[in-house]
Amino acid sequence: MDSIVTLKEITKTYRAQKAVDHVSFSINKGEVVAILGSNGAGKTTTVMMMLGLLAPTHGTVQLFNKDPRSKAVREKIGAMLQEVSVMDGLKVKELLQLFRSYYPNPLTVEELINLTGLEEADLKKRTEKLSGGQKRRLGFALALAGNPDLLFFDEPTVGMDITARGRFWDTIRTFAKAGKTIIFTTHYLQEADDSAERIILFNKGAVVMDGTPQEVKQKLSKKSVSFITDDEVPLKVYEQLPKVTHVYRKRERVYLNTDDTDAVIKALIKEDYNMSHIQIEQGRLEEAFEQLVAGREVL
Amino acid sequence: MGVLGMQVKMEILRILRNPYFVFWSLFMPILFYFIFTKIVNTGAADQSQWQAHYLMSMASFSVMGSAIMTLGIRMVQERTQGWSTFVRITPLSGSVYFFAKMSGQMVIHILSIIVIFIAGALINSVSLSLMAWIGSGLWLLIASLPFLGLGILVGTMKRVDTAAGVSNVVYMLLAITGGLWFPMDILPHFIQAIGKWLPAYNFGNGAWAIVEGKTPNLSNILILTAYLILFMIISNYIRKKQEAV
Numbered sequence: 451m452d453s454i455v456t457l458k459e460i461t462k463t464y465r466a467q468k469a470v471d472h473v474s475f476s477i478n479k480g481e482v483v484a485i486l487g488s489n490g491a492g493k494t495t496t497v498m499m500m501l502g503l504l505a506p507t508h509g510t511v512q513l514f515n516k517d518p519r520s521k522a523v524r525e526k527i528g529a530m531l532q533e534v535s536v537m538d539g540l541k542v543k544e545l546l547q548l549f550r551s552y553y554p555n556p557l558t559v560e561e562l563i564n565l566t567g568l569e570e571a572d573l574k575k576r577t578e579k580l581s582g583g584q585k586r587r588l589g590f591a592l593a594l595a596g597n598p599d600l601l602f603f604d605e606p607t608v609g610m611d612i613t614a615r616g617r618f619w620d621t622i623r624t625f626a627k628a629g630k631t632i633i634f635t636t637h638y639l640q641e642a643d644d645s646a647e648r649i650i651l652f653n654k655g656a657v658v659m660d661g662t663p664q665e666v667k668q669k670l671s672k673k674s675v676s677f678i679t680d681d682e683v684p685l686k687v688y689e690q691l692p693k694v695t696h697v698y699r700k701r702e703r704v705y706l707n708t709d710d711t712d713a714v715i716k717a718l719i720k721e722d723y724n725m726s727h728i729q730i731e732q733g734r735l736e737e738a739f740e741q742l743v744a745g746r747e748v749l
Numbered sequence: 750m751g752v753l754g755m756q757v758k759m760e761i762l763r764i765l766r767n768p769y770f771v772f773w774s775l776f777m778p779i780l781f782y783f784i785f786t787k788i789v790n791t792g793a794a795d796q797s798q799w800q801a802h803y804l805m806s807m808a809s810f811s812v813m814g815s816a817i818m819t820l821g822i823r824m825v826q827e828r829t830q831g832w833s834t835f836v837r838i839t840p841l842s843g844s845v846y847f848f849a850k851m852s853g854q855m856v857i858h859i860l861s862i863i864v865i866f867i868a869g870a871l872i873n874s875v876s877l878s879l880m881a882w883i884g885s886g887l888w889l890l891i892a893s894l895p896f897l898g899l900g901i902l903v904g905t906m907k908r909v910d911t912a913a914g915v916s917n918v919v920y921m922l923l924a925i926t927g928g929l930w931f932p933m934d935i936l937p938h939f940i941q942a943i944g945k946w947l948p949a950y951n952f953g954n955g956a957w958a959i960v961e962g963k964t965p966n967l968s969n970i971l972i973l974t975a976y977l978i979l980f981m982i983i984s985n986y987i988r989k990k991q992e993a994v
Contacts (some may be wrong), residue, residue, distance in 0.1 A: 479962070521840050524838060524840040531835060533831050534830070539762065539764075545759075548755055551752050592823055592835075673759075
C-alpha cells in the first residue's frame with residue numbers, strides 16, 4: 451500500500467498540557483479520512499503538525515515519505531485552514547493567478563471556478579469585499595489551485611450554507627474518484643459518516659477509534675437485550691454469557707449490553723432463563739457520540 | 750512571468766491600492782510642499798534653494814512613511830490574519846516571499862520619489878542638474894533601507910492597532926526632530942542635539958547636501974548603516990523568540 455501520510459508517536463505539549471498524546475496512524479493514497487472529535491480534542495493541532503506548521507514535541511510526521519516542510523511535498527498538497535483570511539488589496543482573479551504561479555501543474559482559473567462555485571462576477575472583486583461565503587469558496591479555490599494529490603480541510607463546512615456544503619462534498623467526491631487523498635476534520639458524526647471512508651476519532655488528544663464509519667458506529671452505539679424476569683438469578687450470571695459487556699437492572703427489567711444482540715439472544719434461549727417481553731434496543735448513536743465527546747463516557 | 754516577478758507585481762498592486770499609502774506618502778507630502786513653499790512665507794533668504802531643500806524633505810518624509818507604516822502594518826496584518834501561516838504551506842519559499850516584499854516596497858519608493866520630484870518641478874519649477882536629480886533620488890532610495898528595517902521591526906508586533914499607533918508616533922516624531930517638516934534651527938537645542946543622532950535627520954541631510962552640490966557626510970552614512978544593523982538584529986531576535994513558543 452502507498453502510505454502518503456505517516457504519523458509516528460506524535461505528541462504535542464503546550465506548557466504542561468498535552469494537546470496531542472502519542473498519536474500514530476498512516477493514511478493511504480486515495481483514502482477519504484475524517485478526523486472526528488469535539489473542540490479541543492487535538493484535531494487542529496494534529497492537522498497543523500501534518501502540514502509542518504507546528505513541530506511535534508515528540509515523534510515524526512511524514513508526507514509522501516518526506517518532511518512536510520519540503521518543497522516537493524508542498525507542491526503536492528493543498529489546504530483550507532480555520533481562521534485564515536485572504537490577502538487583501540488584490541482581486542480574486544489576481545490572487546488565483548498568483549497562487550497558480552507557485553505550482554508546477556496548476557488547475558486553470560476556469561476549472562477552479564467550476565469546482566468551487568465562485569462566479570465570473572466574483573473574479574473582478576477585491577478579496578476584502580467578498581462575503582463570508584465567497585471567501586470560503588475562494589479559500590477552497592486556493593487549496594485546489596496547485597491540483598494537489600493530498601488535501602487538508604480543517605472544519606471545512608463551518609460557515610457554509612446548505613447549497614455550498616452540498617457543492618463542497620460533491621467536489622470532494624469527484625476528487626476522491628480521481629485518486630486524491632482527502633483529510634478533513636469535523637465535530638459532526640453525521641458529516642464524517644456521510645463523507646468519509648474512514649473515521650479517526652480523537653478524544654482528549656488521543657486516537658480512541660480508527661475504522662470505517664460502520665465499525666466506529668458499531669463500537670459507539672450501545673446495543674442491548676432486555677427482558678422482564680421473576681427469577682432471582684444474580685446479575686453476575688448474565689455477565690458470564692458470551693458477548694455481554696455490561697449488565698444492569700432497571701425496575702423489573704434486566705438489560706444486557708452487547709455488540710452482538712443475536713448471539714446474546716441465542717445464549718439466553720439456550721440457557722432457558724425465565725424471560726418475558728424480550729426487547730432489542732439499538733442504542734442511540736448520536737447520544738453515545740455526544741457522551742463520548744463530552745467526556746462523560748470512558749472508553 | 751516567474752514566481753518572483755509575479756509576487757513583486759502583486760505586492761506593488763497592493764500598496765498602490767492602499768488608501769493610507771496614497772494619502773500619507775503621496776498626497777500629504779505634496780500638500781505640505783505646496784503650503785510651505787507657496788502659501789506660507791518662510792522668510793528663506795534664497796527661495797529657490799529653499800524650494801529644492803524642502804522638496805527633499807518631503808520626498809524623505811514620503812519614503813520614510815511608506816517604509817515604516819505601509820510595510821510594518823501590512824506585515825502584522827498578514828501574520829494576525831493567518832496569511833503568513835497559509836503561505837508557508839505553499840511551495841513559495843519564505844525568502845522569495847520576503848525578498849518580493851522588499852523589492853515591491855523599493856519600487857514603490859522609486860515611484861514616490863519620481864512623483865514628488867515631478868510635483869516639485871511643476872509647482873515651483875525646481876530645476877536641478879541631472880546629476881543632482883539622479884543623485885538625490887538614488888540617495889533617497891538606498892538610504893531608505895534603515896526605515897525598511899524599522900518597518901520590519903514594527904512588523905513583529907502582535908496587534909495591528911499597536912503597530913499602527915506606535916508607527917504613527919515614531920514616524921511623526923522622527924519627521925519633526927529630523928527637520929523634515931521645518932528646518933531644525935527652530936527646534937529647541939536639546940531636541941536638535943538628539944535629532945542629529947536619529948535616522949530621519951541623517952536621511953534628509955544626505956539629500957539636502959546633494960541638492961546643494963555637496964556629497965552626503967560620512968557620518969550620515971555611518972549612522973544610517975548602524976541603525977539598519979540595529980533594527981535587523983532586534984527584529985531577528987524578536988522573530989526567533991516568537992517562533993520558539
